[in-house]
Amino acid sequence: MRLLEYEGKALLRANGVPVPAGALWPALPEVPSRLGWVVKAQVFQGHRGQRGGILVADDAGAVAGLAAKLSAMTIGGESVKGVYVEERVNRARELYLAALVDRDRGCVRIVASADGGMEIESVPAERIVSVEVDALIGLRPYQTGLLALKLGLAGETAAAFRRVATSVYGALVSEDAELVEINPLIVTTDGRLVAADAKVMLDDDAMSRHPARERPSEWQGDGAFMRRMRQLGAIGIDMRPHIRTEDRYRGTIAVLCNGAGVTMATFDLVTHLGGIVCGAVELHGALAVGTEHTASVVEGLRLVSPDVVMINGFYQLRPCDDFAQAIVDAIRREPAWIDPARVVVRMRGLKFNEALDILESAGCHATGSLVEACRLAVQLAARPVAEATR
Amino acid sequence: MSILVDDDTPVLIQGITGRTGQLYAERMLAGGTRLVAGVTPGKGGATVSGVPVFDSMREAKAATGATAVMSCVGPAHAVEGLIEAAEAGFDLSVVYIENIPVHDAILMRAYAKAHGLRMLGPNSAGVVSPGRCNLSDLNDANLERGRVGIVSKSGTMTYEVISELRDHGIGTSTVVCLGGDRVIGATYMEILPLFEADNETDAVIVIGEPGGGLEHEAARVASAMRTPVVAFIIGQHAPPAARMGHAGAVVGDDARSTPAAKVRSFEIAGCRVARLITEVAPLVEEALAG
Numbered sequence: 001m002r003l004l005e006y007e008g009k010a011l012l013r014a015n016g017v018p019v020p021a022g023a024l025w026p027a028l029p030e031v032p033s034r035l036g037w038v039v040k041a042q043v044f045q046g047h048r049g050q051r052g053g054i055l056v057a058d059d060a061g062a063v064a065g066l067a068a069k070l071s072a073m074t075i076g077g078e079s080v081k082g083v084y085v086e087e088r089v090n091r092a093r094e095l096y097l098a099a100l101v102d103r104d105r106g107c108v109r110i111v112a113s114a115d116g117g118m119e120i121e122s123v124p125a126e127r128i129v130s131v132e133v134d135a136l137i138g139l140r141p142y143q144t145g146l147l148a149l150k151l152g153l154a155g156e157t158a159a160a161f162r163r164v165a166t167s168v169y170g171a172l173v174s175e176d177a178e179l180v181e182i183n184p185l186i187v188t189t190d191g192r193l194v195a196a197d198a199k200v201m202l203d204d205d206a207m208s209r210h211p212a213r214e215r216p217s218e219w220q221g222d223g224a225f226m227r228r229m230r231q232l233g234a235i236g237i238d239m240r241p242h243i244r245t246e247d248r249y250r251g252t253i254a255v256l257c258n259g260a261g262v263t264m265a266t267f268d269l270v271t272h273l274g275g276i277v278c279g280a281v282e283l284h285g286a287l288a289v290g291t292e293h294t295a296s297v298v299e300g301l302r303l304v305s306p307d308v309v310m311i312n313g314f315y316q317l318r319p320c321d322d323f324a325q326a327i328v329d330a331i332r333r334e335p336a337w338i339d340p341a342r343v344v345v346r347m348r349g350l351k352f353n354e355a356l357d358i359l360e361s362a363g364c365h366a367t368g369s370l371v372e373a374c375r376l377a378v379q380l381a382a383r384p385v386a387e388a389t390r
Numbered sequence: 391m392s393i394l395v396d397d398d399t400p401v402l403i404q405g406i407t408g409r410t411g412q413l414y415a416e417r418m419l420a421g422g423t424r425l426v427a428g429v430t431p432g433k434g435g436a437t438v439s440g441v442p443v444f445d446s447m448r449e450a451k452a453a454t455g456a457t458a459v460m461s462c463v464g465p466a467h468a469v470e471g472l473i474e475a476a477e478a479g480f481d482l483s484v485v486y487i488e489n490i491p492v493h494d495a496i497l498m499r500a501y502a503k504a505h506g507l508r509m510l511g512p513n514s515a516g517v518v519s520p521g522r523c524n525l526s527d528l529n530d531a532n533l534e535r536g537r538v539g540i541v542s543k544s545g546t547m548t549y550e551v552i553s554e555l556r557d558h559g560i561g562t563s564t565v566v567c568l569g570g571d572r573v574i575g576a577t578y579m580e581i582l583p584l585f586e587a588d589n590e591t592d593a594v595i596v597i598g599e600p601g602g603g604l605e606h607e608a609a610r611v612a613s614a615m616r617t618p619v620v621a622f623i624i625g626q627h628a629p630p631a632a633r634m635g636h637a638g639a640v641v642g643d644d645a646r647s648t649p650a651a652k653v654r655s656f657e658i659a660g661c662r663v664a665r666l667i668t669e670v671a672p673l674v675e676e677a678l679a680g
Contacts, residue, residue, distance in 0.1 A: 101492055103602040106499045106573045135493075135500040176491050178572075206491035242629045260570050261544025264599060264625040265667050271627040272666055314549050316529040317417075348553070370550065371668055 001202050004042045006084040008198030012180070015171035017164055019195045022086030025067040028060065033087035039066040040084045045076040046119070053080070056088065089194055094184035095151060096120055096128075097165060099172040101179070108133040108172060110143070110165060114151045116184035139169040160193045161185075176206030225279060225303035233289070234297045235260075235282040240304060243276060251381035252278035254306035256298060258287065258313045266312045269370065275378040279304030287318065291326045298330035302337035309338055310377035312370060315349030323347065324355035328362040340364045342380055346373035392519035392564045393539065393584040393591070394482060394508075395458055399523050400426040402456035402480075404471050405463035406443055407433045414462055415439045421530040423523045427454040447478035459483040460516065460525045465490070468512065472498045476505035484525045485511030488571065495573040502575055509575025515545025515567035526567065528552070536561020538674060539585040539617075541578055542597035543570050543604075547624055550667050551595060558671040560678075563591045570599070578608030586615045593618045593677045595670065596661075598652050600625040603644070605652040613659035618677040621656035622664040623649045 003011065009019045021029040025039070037060065041053035048054060053075050055066045067083040074080070094116035102109040111130040115123045129150040131143040144162035148154075153161050164185065172180045179201040186194045207213070222230065229236030243252070253275045257263040263282040270277055279301065286294045301309055313323050324347065331340050340363035347355050348368055359366035367373050395401075401418065405411040406428025415438050418425040427450040428438055434445035444450035447459075459480050463471040468487045475483045483502070490498075490512040502509040510517055516526025520533035527545065532552060538560055542548045545567050552562060566581050568574050578596060585594045594617055598605035605623065612619035626649045645651055649665075656663045662673040 101496070101572060103572045104577075104604055104607070106575075106577075107496055108493075135497045136504060173493050176493055178492060203492050205489045206493070209491065237629065239629060257546075259544065259546025259549075261542075261547025261597070261599065261624055262550060264544075264628060265547055265550065267628070268624060268626045269666055269668070277627075314546055314553075316527055316532060316549060348549075 001204055002044055003198075003200040003202065004044070004081060005040065005198055006042055006082065008180075008200035009195065011175055011177075011200055012168075012171060012182075012195055012198055015174065016167040017171065017182075017195055018193060019198070020086045020089055022084055025063070025071075025083040025085050028063065028085055029087055031087065035088040035090065037063050038086050038088050039063055039070060040086065041070045041073060041075060041080045042082040042084055043075045043078045043080055045078050048075050051075050089186055089196070090189040091184075091186045091196075092189045092191075093187040094196075095161070095187065096123070096183045097161075097168060097185045098179065098181040098183070099168045100181070102132065105132060107135065108169065110139065110147065110169060112147045112151055112165070116186075120181075120183065133169065139166060157187055157191055157193070160191075164193050164195075175200075176203045176209060177201060178203050223303075225300065228300045228303055229281060229297070232286065232293070232297050232300060234284050234286055234300070236300070237280040238304060239277045239279055243278065247276050250276050251307035251383070252276045252305075253308045253310050253377050253381050254279045254281075254301040254304050256281040256283065256301060256309065256311045258283045258315065262312055262314055266310070266370070266374065269374045270310060270377060273374055273378045275374070275381055278306050283313075287323055287326070291322050291329070294323065294326035295329040295333070298327055299333050299337070306338070307342065308377050308381040309343045310373065311343070311345045311347075312373065313345075313347050313349065318349050319351040319354075320347045320349035321351040321354040321358060323349075324358040324366075327364070328358055331362065331364070344373050344377045344380065346370050391588050391590050392522060393581070393588050394517050394564060394566065395519050395523035395525060397422075397522045398424060399458050400424055400454060400456045401458045401460065401523065401525060402427045402429060402447075402450055402454070403441075404429050404447070404459055404461045404475065405467070406430055406438045406441065407436065408462055408464070411462035412438055414460055415441055417530070418524060421524050422521065423525070427456045447474045447480065451478050451480065457481045458523075458525060461485050461487070463487075469494050469498055472507075472509065473501050476502045476507040479505070480507055482508045482517075483510070484514055484516040485509060485569070485575070486514055486516060486527065487511070488513035490571065492572050495571055499573060499575050508580070510567065511569035511571070511574060513571040514569035514574070515548060517564065517566050519564045520562055526565065528565065532556075533565075534561035535563075537563055537590060537592040538678075539563050539588070539591040539594040540565045540597065541568065541581045541585070541594065542566070543568050543574075543599050544597055544624065545570075547597055547667075551597060551622065551670055554667060554671045555674065558675060560671065560674060563588065572602070577604050579604070579611050582608060582611045582615065582619070586617050591617060593620065593674055595619075595674060596621045596656075598623045598649075600628045600649050601647050603646045606646060606655045609652075609655035609659040609661065612656065612661050619656075619659075619661045620664065620670065620673045620677050621653070621661050622667075622670050623652045623656070625649050626665050
């Protein structure tokens with residue numbers, strides 16, 4: 001998950017990376033600033049500077065007005081989540097530095113460029129230098145030396161850069177982050193290095209290793225459906241914001257499956273057949289927790305207000321009758337949220353016939369064929385609710 | 391032949407005395423897999439379904455000659471289990487545990503590589519050569535021996551593809567699940583040449599998904615293969631930035647990570663490409679017909 005700038009900077013500071021003195025407004029940094037203050041809107045969107053999200057106050061008195069203005073803003077459709085006030089620094093140079101998980105190479109990569117301050121994607125490849133870190137021996141001094149050299153740094157600045165690079169790598173690993181990006185990393189006129197911005201992505205799968213961590217802003221922005229799925233340990237995808245305007249008044253389908261690949265493929269098939277998916281859930285092993293828990297995950301679909309529910313469970317060694325029971329229990333939970341006749345279940349696994357009986361006697365549609373199930377779900381969604389009711 | 395595992399592969403279950411371990415032991419023995427040992431620290435000397443249990447991977451290897459590992463240890467022991475297997479000199483390990491922190495996966499990958507251990511996973515459904523050796527969660531009853539290889543990031547999608555193939559009378563030589571996590575051990579690039587060299591594999595299905603760029607490497611390797619490759623790329627309608635169940639299946643800012651870009655790479659490589667599950671078996675039939 002993504003952190004806001006101020007959260008990212010707190011994390012950098014804790015790991016020994018120099019950052020400007022700053023505070024979340026209405027608090028102000030405790031140190032005086034000779035050069036005035038930078039007042040920054042806290043949003044996840046990029047290019048906030050060009051969109052008026054970063055302002056400069058010459059003295060502390062001007063901060064309040066600018067902060068109030070920024071906190072009322074919407075940047076790229078995203079409301080401002082806070083205003084960060086930080087000391088202004090004199091910049092001699094702007095560098096780029098990032099530590100990230102290189103998925104394809106299966107290792108950590110440190111990326112640097114002398115062309116900081118612009119999107120790294122727009123920097124020519126020959127102006128970017130990077131090294132791969134072997135997890136068994138960590139980032140080596142020769143590697144940070146090479147990065148400094150290629151950036152054209154020398155003397156005390158080179159030494160400071162190497163220290164920062166080592167701290168950033170340390171932060172990435174010890175904080176379980178997937179990305180720590182500093183752009184720009186400022187070389188001040190008096191030769192210090194300061195992280196002027198911070199983009200940090202944390203590893204969702206490592207959250208339990210950091211119990212003291214506050215709930216990141218990104219999660220606080222989740223809607224009721226996403227929160228519920230997260231709470232139940234299932235993986236939800238809220239598709240409602242992605243539905244095209246012209247499809248807003250068409251019947252929608254919520255998809256629930258076991259397994260990530262099957263979720264995506266079912267989603268693809270339903271969409272291909274003309275269905276509008278309003279939400280998708282991957283059970284993520286819910287069935288192993290128990291029938292009641294599984295029923296709660298299924299019932300969570302009520303939060304995306306589907307017209308039709310399409311469930312696809314393909315099991316190899318697991319009996320599917322308890323999954324069928326969980327589905328029926330979920331449908332019957334109060335207040336009523338879905339007509340059984342608008343629930344289509346495709347199932348494979350042991351005790352298939354028992355599962356079929358449970359579902360059909362509850363009034364659901366059940367089949368072993370994925371294509372048949374998707375077609376039926378799309379057909380039902382195309383019909384108004386009353387007509388499909390038995 | 392087949393790849394990675396065969397009739398004579400001596401198999402070990404790590405965590406054999408646990409519930410999952412015992413279940414796998416029974417299944418393997420019933421299905422004809424050559425299960426020779428199990429390991430659970432502190433349970434050395436015991437037996438599970440007649441299979442001897444050892445305290446350490448080294449002892450088990452020395453006593454039984456086991457080479458392939460099915461890891462059935464809990465999430466808290468996944469990293470240590472893998473390291474112990476690598477250190478003891480095993481050739482292959484299936485790590486099916488998911489939600490492993492990415493930096494742990496990076497460490498496991500680096501250590502396995504340094505010790506010549508081929509790691510499938512994390513989050514891998516395993517590897518199976520039907521009727522010969524099954525180190526996967528696939529049910530033997532759903533498998534049929536045949537001449538099509540599968541290498542996939544997704545376990546459950548592999549179930550669907552196998553079921554579609556069977557409906558068309560097509561069986562499989564070996565099914566390899568790489569795992570759906572962001573960082574995994576063995577990649578397509580490592581597995582495809584094994585299928586190319588296997589005289590019992592006449593076509594290979596590559597199942598790919600959104601996120602990362604390993605499929606592009608796979609397409610490059612496929613373009614130089616004599617064995618025809620059919621690619622099936624799922625997640626065509628996945629919204630950007632959403633984690634599609636697999637930790638690894640996220641379309642990022644990088645255009646290379648999109649299913650569309652992956653489809654293009656395989657098309658350029660001269661492969662047949664399926665976008666929907668229903669298209670896979672007919673394309674494989676075409677590929678087999680030459």
